[in-house]
Amino acid sequence: MDINTKNLKKNAFRVTKVRGYTASRVRIPGGHLNAEILEKVADIARKYGNGTVHITSRQGFEIPGIPFELIPKINEELQPIIDMLEINQPVRGEGYSASGTRNIVACIGNRVCPYACYDTTAFAKRIEKAVFPHDLHFKIALTGCPNDCAKVRMHDFGIMGMTMPVYDPSRCVSCGACEKYCRRKSVQAIEMVNERPVRNEEKCIGCGECVLNCPTRAWTRGEGADKRYRLTLFGRTGKRNPRLGEDFIKWVDEDSIIKIILNTYDYVAKYIDKDAPGGKEHIGYIVDRTGFEEYKKWALKGVNLPPGAVVYNPLYWKGIKYTEMTL
Amino acid sequence: MGYRLSKDGLNAVLAEFSRHYKLYAPHRFPYQGEHSDTDSIRYAEVKTVDEIELGEKSSHTFKEALIPISETLFFFTEDNIKESDPVHTGAIIFLRSCDLHAVKRLDEIYLNNGADDYYYKRLRNNVKFVLLGCSSPFENCFCVDMGTNIINEYDASLDVRDGQYYVDCKASDWNSLFQNHAEEILDVVPSHVDKTPTRVSLPDTNTIDTVTVIKSSMWDEYDSRCIACGRCNCSCPTCTCFTMQDIFYTDNGRVGERRRVWASCMVDKFTDVAGGGSYRNRYGERMRFKVLHKVVDFKQRFGYQMCVGCGRCDDVCPEYISFSHAVNKLSKLSKEGRKQ
């Protein structure tokens, strides 16, 4: 049996423990899918695999137990799924083009969750369109609100929904719900002064609890669809130095986020360790090498931040450094 | 007199109205709902018919035009009290039948219970009502059982069918205006519903044993289910309670105002007396107080039901507590109580 494993991986198939058998990896950008796709995945698993499916930690399906020789057939069967998910595909009919950039993960978002500040899947798909497919090892995740159910701080780019609360004093009944929920569930950014809430703009994390709990619509999300986010950078899992992503910009908009991600591809292309194993190096290690200022220069190139956006400076990452540990 | 008007014709009438009145109507505020990417439908000042939300029920009511959510009564300067200006000196309110019935309840409290309310009266004095027809009920409506599905006292009515606007005008001084802009003069009967999916059976307020009802365990479940947020009160067209507030302006402590803001009998502090006393600390007790106020106490005092069956309290409750369900439970309980 002669298999080019490099090509295999780039086509979203895996070298498995069992010789002669592969697993097909089906990405679902943003994690939300038409239930019809589930049926197609089940069909493939039953017809060509061993009848089981693994739900991956990055919101995909892995269908194991597929003989290598069936790969072209599987790619044919995957085509309707790829079409339904509107996945960027260089050549039609040849399956997923897997690569360094990982499936973009999203929490359930405001299609379902009452706390979410935006449609996480829609934004995930927008980013997918802008960056896929790409060989560089990027991990991007989106979460609807500061609860961070998607654990976006463990990704290179963490996108967290924010609500910019707008207060209309003429609709306020001084019930104190905003103050109470902000104090008990969030960051105590609201104080009652003269029977009315006063929001500490610096403290506010944009969770939206004030809006969610206001009985009169004195607190709203403003007049338009102007969505804002917190962007965190370079969190990671892994062997050497796992760590949480740090805040880069709060109250940033979608266009700026996409531009920053694209700029980062250019930056990594220039500075990546050419000898990195498998051509794969977490961005954070590259930034550790070049210094954050150099990264920032690249990241913000041509970015027009919206009014109100706040850029954090300087950024320091912590985490566990196993290479420096002594017993 | 009845009229059929095109959109342009109706807008011409509204433009003429706007010269003398503020027009208050249900209005869709995009993105201003509780949750992200949801709209809020509540009352606003409008100028054209496109700004009026005719399809959906508003979460908040016309009441804001008669009892502003927060209303300054007067300003304190160093040694002077200066009365505030009214938010309008004349208004036309567009509202559905249940809400128009609610106006009578507001009048009852603000004009007939104790002394006249000066601030209510100055807004109420020059208000006209345009009845919005209801061609079908919404999920939680129970106007038919409350007898509020039909009303004949209005200044004009408005129904829309196939892009044409149908008006029944009862205000004689408006007839020539409508006539000037009408496509057709015809008999118009405002649409109304005569069946609702939600039904309520009301307790007999003559025979109800209030003490037994108050002490019943039927209210206990609400101790844990209710979160005392006050949404039901804020969305109710007949809730009239308010709290007085004195404020000194933070930038100039010598100047301030006395205002009143809506109050909610479900929210903490409603019954607090100076020195730390309070009543109805359990949420179930508050639920009981509210339900009895709406379907028992008010009727015993004024002879007719306070609740108009708009169902907004059910629409807005985040805990899915149904007022109509509670009323039905209450009626069952009061019937059983009588048999024993």
Place this chain on the structure above:
Amino acid sequence: MSLNEYVPFLSKILSVQKHTDIEYTFRMAYEGSVNPGQFFEVSVPKFGEAPISICGYGDGYVELTIRRVGKVTNEIFEHYEGDSLFLRGPYGNGFDLDEYRGKELVVIAGGTGLAPVRGVIDYFASNPDQVKNLKVIAGFKSPSDILFFEDIARWKKTSQVILTVDCGEADFECHIGFVTEHISKLKFADESNAVAIVVGPPAMMRFSTLELLKMGFEEENIWISLERRMCCGIGKCGHCKINDVYVCVDGPVFNYTKAKNLID
């Protein structure tokens, strides 16, 4: 346009009698008739209003006993000297003296509950011929909480007055124990025709009325006065509502036949 009930008028503080550190009686300039047991909304602009019951009245004045327990009353205590307060009222029904004329009357008061009935007691203590007899039980937490000490001494000249404290030391002036313990000791010629007024904290009123009923008082011969949050004073704001009753306009004085069914 109707009268604006919400606009207060300025009333000069004529004198201040200090009972305790937190309870003063303010004599306020006022022309007009009032009933004992009615109340005024007393306010300090920018601080707010508080309902205060009338504890006495005379030519050109009313007396208001104010307890320092909140934002408004704090401000009154801090800055009253040589000054005026804003008032509106009088509101509520108050006590109807005709209900008690010619009868055996017992007034049972706990703590600041003595303030709203002070006018009634004063009237009949000064006109003892207008009742068969007058008995008063006034209870306070401790000797330092006693209000209207001089009035009590004066009432004793024409009436039977039992002054009692929950704890402390008994002396000639003062007994020990809750007011309820003293009720059964009172002797009436005919309990079924005697009349009673009970004002004080909720528990004290509940147990006192039960005691009176046990002794043979008729329900319709007992009156109580309720303290609720009376915010507007004119039946609008809803804070003081119980059942179908608005305490500010229908009360605060209620006959027991009505009051017994009022459940918050």
